[in-house]
Amino acid sequence: MATIDINQVSKIYTGGVTAVRSVDINIADGEFIVLVGPSGCGKSTLLRMVAGLEVISQGAVRIGDRVVNDVDPADRDIAMVFQNYALYPHMTVYENLAYGLKNRGTPKAEIAERVAEAARMLQLEPYLERRPRALSGGQRQRVAMGRAIVRKPAAFLFDEPLSNLDAKLRVSMRGEIKRLQRRLGTTSIYVTHDQLEAMTLADRLVVLNGGQIEQIGAPLEVYHTP
Ligand code: ADP
Ligand code: ADP
Numbered sequence: 001m002a003t004i005d006i007n008q009v010s011k012i013y014t015g016g017v018t019a020v021r022s023v024d025i026n027i028a029d030g031e032f033i034v035l036v037g038p039s040g041c042g043k044s045t046l047l048r049m050v051a052g053l054e055v056i057s058q059g060a061v062r063i064g065d066r067v068v069n070d071v072d073p074a075d076r077d078i079a080m081v082f083q084n085y086a087l088y089p090h091m092t093v094y095e096n097l098a099y100g101l102k103n104r105g106t107p108k109a110e111i112a113e114r115v116a117e118a119a120r121m122l123q124l125e126p127y128l129e130r131r132p133r134a135l136s137g138g139q140r141q142r143v144a145m146g147r148a149i150v151r152k153p154a155a156f157l158f159d160e161p162l163s164n165l166d167a168k169l170r171v172s173m174r175g176e177i178k179r180l181q182r183r184l185g186t187t188s189i190y191v192t193h194d195q196l197e198a199m200t201l202a203d204r205l206v207v208l209n210g211g212q213i214e215q216i217g218a219p220l221e222v223y224h225t226p
Helices: 043-051 093-103 108-121 137-150 167-184 195-201
Strands: 004-012 018-027 032-036 058-063 078-082 155-159 187-191 204-209 212-217
Touching: 004 043, 018 043, 018 058, 018 204, 018 212, 032 043, 032 195, 043 058, 043 078, 043 155, 043 187, 078 137, 093 108, 093 137, 108 137, 137 167, 167 195
Parallel strands: 032 187, 032 204, 078 155, 155 187
Antiparallel strands: 004 018, 004 058, 204 212
16 A cells, blocks of 8 residues: 655646646545546546656656656556456456466466455456456456456556446446455545546545646535535
């Protein structure tokens, strides 16, 4: 686990679009931050800068006590969950879960242990020998989350992970993420445009608009009921 310190971070894309403007967020150890705001407000750009998938134009990001601007994305102790699952179609669920650990040279016995633990948490035990095409959308999304969990990263970054699922599945997966959050307590940044997801999951909500923070606070402070 770790703190994430986003300090005066800006993103100016080649061509001159300022997508993120002097954003400051201090994320506590174990805190679950949800980024919301209209399409094009800079949510994805900000998340991708923390992930190391996008160059930071100005400012700094620290994860723990490490400045990550110059750290290779592969060396950042974070795991990202996307909406398009990004599973390997030719590998079984077990192999998909094990792949990242295997690449890092994790010993076989530890891989087996961590995969078993993640599979138990995500109710994927019956599907370990299946390939992704033989899974439902919800099961695939759970494998994608499993791949993040097995790494035991300092932080999770979620980029609209549930937006490809139907409404009913979104609700149940939302609950599942909430349970995992309680159980693991891993520092997280979660991007969504779904207000209920934001309300359910967030310790703190950050509302972005035009690349700037418009509001930041507990869900009930941000979403007033009239
Ligand atoms: P959101 O995730 O909130 O929808 P984005 O971070 O995707 O917002 O985009 C923020 C702004 O940056 C938008 O104006 C978008 O058009 C622009 N943008 C995103 N990616 C690029 C890029 N690769 N090059 C230039 N402009 C981009
Ligand atoms: P290798 O790559 O050296 O053959 P792996 O660790 O990849 O060994 O495992 C080989 C196969 O055994 C994989 O296809 C995997 O699906 C299966 N397997 C290994 N351990 C387990 C386990 N604990 N539960 C289910 N399947 C497993």
